[in-house]
Amino acid sequence: MKRSHKSFLIFLITVIAIITHTLLYSSLNKGYFNLTELRKKLQNYAGQLKWVISGQVSPATTMTVKGPHPTTEPGIFFLQTSSELNPKPLVMCSIESAARLNPNKPVYFFMKAFTGNVSAFREPEYKAIPLLSSFKNVIILPLNPKELFNNTPLAGWYEKVDPSKEGYWIHVLSDGCRLALLWKYGGIYLDTDTISLKPLEFQNFIVAESANYASNGILGFNRSHPFLENCLTDFVEKYNGAVWGQQGPKLITRNLKKLCGTDNLNQFLNKECKGIGYVPNYLFYPIPYQSWRQYFEKNRWNKTNDAIEKEFSKSNAVHVWNFLSGHQKHDIKGSQSLIEYFYQKYCPSTYGTLSN
Structure with a gap:
């Protein structure tokens, strides 16, 4: 068997082992098969498959991930x-x-x-x-x-x-x-x-x-x-x-x-x-770039009103114009600004990392 064929066989065995391990681990510890995790693992081996099929097999190339890519799913x-x-x-x-x-x-x-x-x-x-x-x-x-x-x-x-x-x-x-x-x-x-x-x-x-x-x-x-x-x-x-x-x-x-x-x-x-x-x-741009400071104005809201929800009810997202706002330092936690409201509600994990 040629060296490239042997490497290809090793690759297939590795993939099968990953799938088997994931199925067993998921069923024993979670009770379900996590396709997302499997996809991530397979992506990490995609580069190896490219090298093996092309015949460019060496100890260095078979162990190197080349350019993991997005899947065909948008x-x-x-x-x-x-x-x-x-x-x-x-x-x-x-x-x-x-x-x-x-x-x-x-x-x-x-x-x-x-x-x-x-x-x-x-x-x-x-x-x-x-x-x-x-x-x-x-x-x-x-x-x-x-x-x-x-x-x-x-x-x-x-x-x-x-x-x-x-x-x-x-x-x-x-x-x-x-x-x-x-x-x-x-x-x-x-x-x-x-x-x-x-x-x-x-x-x-x-x-x-x-x-x-x-x-x-x-x-x-x-x-x-x-x-x-x-x-x-x-x-x-x-x-x-x-x-x-x-x-x-x-x-x-x-x-x-x-x-x-x-x-x-x-x-x-x-x-x-x-x-x-x-x-x-x-x-997506409810506040135009000329008015970017509105995102950082203090005391725009309190915890008992829904004025912000009404103001941005038609928006799918807010673009904060970092090209302009990023040149200045802004206090977020405790500011009661629009940006603090959005952090608290839509990215609470990030909000938790902010200092007072």
């Missing part, structure tokens, strides 16, 4: 393109709230600096990774842009671009990654400063940020959607890293106008344009 995606390994509470709250409100949907958190070993990040030094990984539907994965952009129009651009010369590199990289993720896997993308208030449904949609201007901070698309392919092509052809938003909301806006054949997107609010819903800003 998911909710979050991205962190910086080198941060201890995300801020707002990031934690965004992911926690999405996980709690969508318990049957996988919630993926891609981190550029993450190595793939959750157990290496322990409290008290690290808070976010241990907390988020405790949710069964949260899957934390390394972000490898080169691998993600492979077989997309962004592959050549990424090889040539020089991050050291880019003024908005973290944002530009995030703009490209969210398009590639949705195009390859399908689902919903949410910025890491978006606190979910309601469950989300998978559908093709773009959110209006302001009058005649679309957002790329929240997007929903089926896998391989042609609109996304057009956006990926436009990203490269009209690339200008010196202009903030050129590859972000401005890209989405100009491509949506082109698709709909109009310079006035407002006429499509609450309607569909060729199968893509154009939803009003109050669903």
